[in-house]
Amino acid sequence: MLQPKVSVIVPIFKVSQYIEKCAISLFEQTLDDIEYLFIDDCSPDNSVDVLQAVLNKYPQRRDYTRIIRMNVNSGTSVVRALGIKEAKGEYIIHCDSDDWVDVDYFEKLYKEAIKENADIVIGDFIRESINTTCTIETEVCNPPRLMLSEMCNRSFYCMLWNKLMRRPLLIDNAIRLKPGINMWEDVLVCLQAFYFAKRIGKIEGSYYHYRVNPESYTVNSANECSYWQRKCCVVELEKFFADKEGDWSLLLNYWKMLAKLYLLLPACFNPYKWRNEFSEAAIDIDKMGAFSEKDKTKMKMAVRSPLLCVLYTMPDMVVFQAKRIVKSIMRR
Numbered sequence: 001m002l003q004p005k006v007s008v009i010v011p012i013f014k015v016s017q018y019i020e021k022c023a024i025s026l027f028e029q030t031l032d033d034i035e036y037l038f039i040d041d042c043s044p045d046n047s048v049d050v051l052q053a054v055l056n057k058y059p060q061r062r063d064y065t066r067i068i069r070m071n072v073n074s075g076t077s078v079v080r081a082l083g084i085k086e087a088k089g090e091y092i093i094h095c096d097s098d099d100w101v102d103v104d105y106f107e108k109l110y111k112e113a114i115k116e117n118a119d120i121v122i123g124d125f126i127r128e129s130i131n132t133t134c135t136i137e138t139e140v141c142n143p144p145r146l147m148l149s150e151m152c153n154r155s156f157y158c159m160l161w162n163k164l165m166r167r168p169l170l171i172d173n174a175i176r177l178k179p180g181i182n183m184w185e186d187v188l189v190c191l192q193a194f195y196f197a198k199r200i201g202k203i204e205g206s207y208y209h210y211r212v213n214p215e216s217y218t219v220n221s222a223n224e225c226s227y228w229q230r231k232c233c234v235v236e237l238e239k240f241f242a243d244k245e246g247d248w249s250l251l252l253n254y255w256k257m258l259a260k261l262y263l264l265l266p267a268c269f270n271p272y273k274w275r276n277e278f279s280e281a282a283i284d285i286d287k288m289g290a291f292s293e294k295d296k297t298k299m300k301m302a303v304r305s306p307l308l309c310v311l312y313t314m315p316d317m318v319v320f321q322a323k324r325i326v327k328s329i330m331r332r
Helices: 019-027 047-055 059-064 076-086 105-116 145-149 167-172 185-196 224-241 249-264 271-276 279-287 293-304 306-331
Strands: 006-012 034-040 065-069 091-094 120-122 125-128 133-136 163-166 200-202 208-211
Touching (some): 006 019, 006 047, 019 034, 019 047, 034 059, 047 065, 059 065, 065 076, 076 185, 105 120, 105 163, 105 200, 145 185, 145 249, 167 185, 185 224, 224 249, 249 279, 249 293, 271 293, 271 306, 279 293
Parallel strands (some): 006 091, 034 065, 125 208
16 A cells, blocks of 8 residues: 555544544545544444444555554543544644534645645634534644744644645654643644744645534633643643743733633633733733733733723623523523
8 A cells, every 4th residue: 555645644533423524534535545543532432333344435544544453541632642643644634523623634745745736734713603604714824833822913823734744854853743632632632843843834725624512622622620621731831932032921821811811711710810810921922912801801801900800801702691681591
């Protein structure tokens, strides 16, 4: 078997109602020589059976498809790491098993990578929810380290599933996922990859479709466990950039602010805790153009006095609680 052009890594866990659409979109890709690595993280449902049924309809993809079962449920980070270790392709990309891709998505990514000799190629994505769809554009600039220095001001989304990465970029630079960090594991990889990459490309007109799944780990991220993992990610980033040339304090402070921003959301509002967590990052609030002026105002008020922040957000809290009450009544 020739070396695949692209390896696609697909974690599987409790996605029986979504995996069919995902797998069909993968197997119908216009690009030849794609390696598919489906990694079953001990899914308790029949997700793998559904996948096998789809694969039976695409015999031309069978020789390039592997279904690997984990010995124990290990989490997204360990699953993705195994996929990278097992991948044989020139380039690697990830796909979540409740999402899907346009039919020419991987072909466009790969052709752009070859044309531009790019280490990373990025595509836009469409956010798919029950009632709405929204196209999300992600920016690109070269050299890639400029993306790091500009990250606090521009839309550089750090998801693995819309980034085709040259395999040696990950392997030769020992870019690894951290076991136990299943929230922001992609941030950890992307920031390191941006640091080592020589060139980044971008495609237009073909999309990754990100399903807003109300049961997904990402959607249900406003809790202490997820926050702990985001903090662990920030610690790992601090270790990584500690011996790197240049001043990366603004980048790190930006991610510290993002990590604790949920503490200023109505559902988890706690300005007292927000002020004490990563307090050193507050010095750069005004430099973070990616945050809205309203968010920055809340942050600065929480720094001065959590009580001021409470008073400032009172109208939003009243609206939030009113909506919660209405939803509760409608469920009865």
